[in-house]
Amino acid sequence: MRIGLFVPCYVDAFEPEVGIATLELLERFGLKVEYPYDQTCCGQPMTNTGCHAEAAATEALFVKNFTEFDYVVAPSGSCVHQVREHLTAIPQTDAVKAVRSKTFELVEFLHDVLKIEELPWAEFPHKVAYHNNCNSLRGIHHARPSELNAPFFSKPLDLLKKVRGIEIVDLTRPDECCGFGGTFSVFEPAVSAKMGYDKVGDQARAGADYVVSADSSCLMHQKGCAERLGLPQKFIHIAQVLNGAVA
Amino acid sequence: MSADDLRPNEDALHPDVQPASDESARGQDGQRLQHAEAASKPIRAPATREPQPRGAKIRGDRPIDQAEAAERFLAAPLHQKAHDERLWDVRKKRDVATQAIPEWEELRELASQIKTHTLSHLDEYLEQFEAAAKANGVHVHWAADGAEHNRIVHGILKDHGAKTLIKSKSMLTEECGFRHYMAANGIDIIETDLGERIQQLDDEEPSHVVMPAVHKTRIDVAEVFARTLGTDPTNDDAHYLAESQRMTTRPHILQADAGMTGCNFAIAETGTVVTCTNEGNADLSGNVPKLQIHSIGIEKLIPRVEHLGVFIRVLARSALGSTITQYTSHFRKPRAGSEMHMVLVDNGRSARLGMEEFWTSLKCIRCGACMNTCPVYRRSGGLSYGATYSGPIGLIIDPTFNKRKYSTLPFSSTMNGSCTNVCPVKINIHEQIFAWRKVLAEEHQIPLLKQGMMKAAGAVLSRPAAYRAAIGTADSALRALPRFAVYNPLNTWGKGREMPETPKQSFHSWYKQNRMKDGAK
Incomplete structure (x- = not known):
């Protein structure tokens, strides 16, 4: 199973620890996780402002980056929502539809796909x-x-x-x-x-x-x-x- | 009995909205009433007078600046707090009422489907309604728009030499600018709904479809009544104020030449107009004068009486958290010796029915649940939208009336989706807000600055090298990310919030440093 890690732009720039934790956590479950190096953004800032045409090239780049994976996982519900529901500024080819349907937010990937049962390393007494x-x-x-x-x-x-x-x-x-x-x-x-x-x-x-x-x-x-x-x-x-x- | 016995089972009511020890707020079973109209007393007037913030500035067709009006509302903290907590309380009561019936979600689905069916066969049901109403002895009129509605009603009044008209609350007549038109034509209109009457006396539009004066505190109302009805300006007791209004309005009701109501549901098979009120004022408006007029938006149709039960069950629960409105009144035939008119009004509805992405907004039954739950509405006040319909439903209806003037409204939302979940007829409100933004951007009805920023963001975000250059070093992230996340020319982020710290290294460069040593991609 090949996992593509998507690290949203604001996580990349402001919260790199979140990207690192996501990568390490997935690896703890023995998964092979790859980070496509040319990734940027899902297109949400433009799309949510109504500017779909302005989002098209960014969306196309997203699909290109993640086409080859079985799953795309991202630590962001709002970016995954964008990909799943609103990545529509480009023609809906089979490749586009495939990427959209195999993109998961981290929590749902752990909960619904991996169905993890325990996190023995995790302790947070707060x-x-x-x-x-x-x-x-x-x-x-x-x-x-x-x-x-x-x-x-x-x-x-x-x-x-x-x-x-x-x-x-x-x-x-x-x-x-x-x-x-x-x-x-x-x-x-x-x-x-x-x-x-x-x-x-x-x-x-x-x-x-x-x-x-x-x-x-x-x-x-x-x-x-x-x-x-x-x-x-x-x-x-x-x-x-x-x-x-x-x- | 202590005051504590009278408190509802609520954990965190703000002191201003906590119920007083007031016997009138108890039901016949001795329990304190939990629905919203029972809790209208307790908002204590602020000790110091805080002027009521006014609504959006209207400048012809120029786009409404909702954010500016909202900022002024927020600058009046007593009003804002009372407004937010009052409406959140109604939202909670709505939750309790809807959780109490297991079939709630099924009812929503049913209500939605009945509306889908009716709107898909609207022409047939309108003809059926007209035929049934005529058979009942009702005069039926058709108005293509608000202006024609006003002319028709004015004509009816003129024919009868009527000079005074009492009416119950109707958003449709607000849409038509009815009160202003009639004032210009020498007809005295008296609103009989308490909240609407307050708004009329203060020469202000309603700020909410169910609670027209919810943005006002009691002391605001005391001030308006003192100025217009001659009440004691220092007495802001709700009972005193309500009674004063009642005593000054009753003579108008008894002497009025004509009466008018809006319509909650129009039943095609029987030609009946149904109104749902808590004050009984629609009954007075419809039943006291010899001449009665009912204004009906054509989307109010439902096929048969049996369908009404579904809507009656969802309406009051959604609106106020009560199981049913105090009055559900059916107007079908003229009383002996009186005359009854019904005016069916389009005013943009049939055009909206043809809009593929937006026609389901016609399902709206004007319960106001989307407003009560909307976190933006609760903190902005209904008047900040500068339109007949405010809050989430307003964002998707208003642009159908005037695309330029209301072009900004679909952006006054975080698209959090709570509105869609509370909607009793399952209108996908937040998805329509999203769809409106696309339409408005495509038609260049959004500010050039905003579109320019998005164009620039799109250019950077679609080119990895440009994106990397922009955020390559941590310090420059704040200058670059800007275009889509943090910065705009006015630095509005930093005005109300601390700026995020910039990390030493982006995830991207961490990955390059730690995971790409072997040259593997």
């Missing part, structure tokens, strides 16, 4: 608030959203429960958007920041030492908000926790 990124939650169905009358499930919490010592704390608005929203964060900065303040305030009141999420972009925004408000909690990607990060 109070953790889990942040469901909206694309992960409602776009690629990581968990049951609070709006729906359906049985509870949560793939990320299933995985985190395998980590020794972790204590999950509950938020009063468990899956309210944190206000990042991609380019929303720069085009509607006041509302975006206010949503972030409310989110990090909720986490702090819940007593969270750490906020864990499957998306670095939301965490980057929340971290910026928490620091501005002087709140103490720290932010870490789920790949790092599952890979046995010591914090």
Whole structure:
């Protein structure tokens, strides 16, 4: 099984540790993981702004980079959502359709494809608030959203429960958007920041030492908000926790 | 009995929205009512007067600056906090009400399918409705747009020498600019819905489809009533204010020449107009004057009475978390000695029905659930959208009325998708927001700056060498990533948030250094 690792642009630039943790974690399960060297981005910033034509060349490059793999794995729910649902600016050839259908977010890859049972190396003795990124939650169905009358499930919490010592704390608005929203964060900065303040305030009141999420972009925004408000909690990607990060 | 006995089982209500020890908020079983209209009392007026933030600036057809209006709303923290927590409370009540019936998701699916069917055969059902209404002795009119609706209603009033009209809340008449038109033609309109009446007296549009004045605090209302109805400006007790409004509105109701309602559901087989209200004001508007008029958007049709039950079950649960509205009124035939008119209004609906990606927005039953759950709406206020319809449903409907003026609205969203999940008729609201952005970009209805930034981002991100050059060293990442993540000419990221630290090394260079020593790719 050949695994192509996709490290989204903002992870590459700002959170390289998340990329490293993802690579190492997959390797712990004995997988051969390759990192196509010419990769850049999934096209989401342009597509979400309506600029599909401007995203076409980036999308084509993504497909070219990952065509040869059995699975593409990325530590980002929102990028995987883009690939799966919105990578449509280029003609939908068989190759394009194939890449789109074999691209997985890390949590769902571990949970649904590898069906991992234990993480003996992982210990995280902290109070953790889990942040469901909206694309992960409602776009690629990581968990049951609070709006729906359906049985509870949560793939990320299933995985985190395998980590020794972790204590999950509950938020009063468990899956309210944190206000990042991609380019929303720069085009509607006041509302975006206010949503972030409310989110990090909720986490702090819940007593969270750490906020864990499957998306670095939301965490980057929340971290910026928490620091501005002087709140103490720290932010870490789920790949790092599952890979046995010591914090 | 202590005050604690009266608290609902809520964990984290803000003090401003905690219920007071108030017997009127109890049901007949002695339990405190949990649905939203029962909790309207407790928002305490702020000790210091914070002026109510006003809505978006309207400049003809120029694009609405929702972000600017939202920023002013956020600059009024007492209003913003009350608004956010009030509507979040309604959202939670909605969750409780919908979780209480196991068949909830099935009902949504059914409601959606009934609407799909009806809208796919709208011409037939409209003809059936017209025939049934005429057989009931109703005068039926057709209006192609808002202007024609207003002319028709004005004509009916003129024919009867009617000078005063009482009406219940109707988003359709807001769409038509009905109140302004009638004021210009010397007809006195009195809104009978409390929230809508507040908005009329304050000369402001409704900010929410179900709670028109939800952006106002009690002290705002006290100020408006003192100015317009002569009440005590220092008394912001909700009961006093509501009673004052009732006492000043009742004489208008009793003396009005004509009455008007909107329509929640129009039943094709019987020609019936159904309204759902909590104040009974639609009944007064429809039943007291000798001349009654019902304005109906053509998308309100449902085939048969048996389908109504599905919608009645989803409407109030979605809107306020109550099982049913206090009044569900059926208007079918004129009363003895009175005259009944129905005006079927298109106003862009049939054109929208032809829009492949957007026609399902016509399923909307105006419950407001998408607004209550929308984190952007709750922090912006409905008036920031500068349009008849605000919040998520507004983002996808408003551009069908005016693509240029409302071109910015689909961007006032994080596309988090909560709206789609609460929608009782399963409109894929957030996907339509996404689709609108594409349409608007293709038609160059987005700012040149924004499109230029995306073009530049696309150019960098599609060329690995250019991308590497841009973020190759950590320090330059903040200057380069910029184009798509962190930076814009105004540095709006850094205004409200700390900037991310730049790591010593990108993942890419770590990989090159640590995993490519053997030259393997």
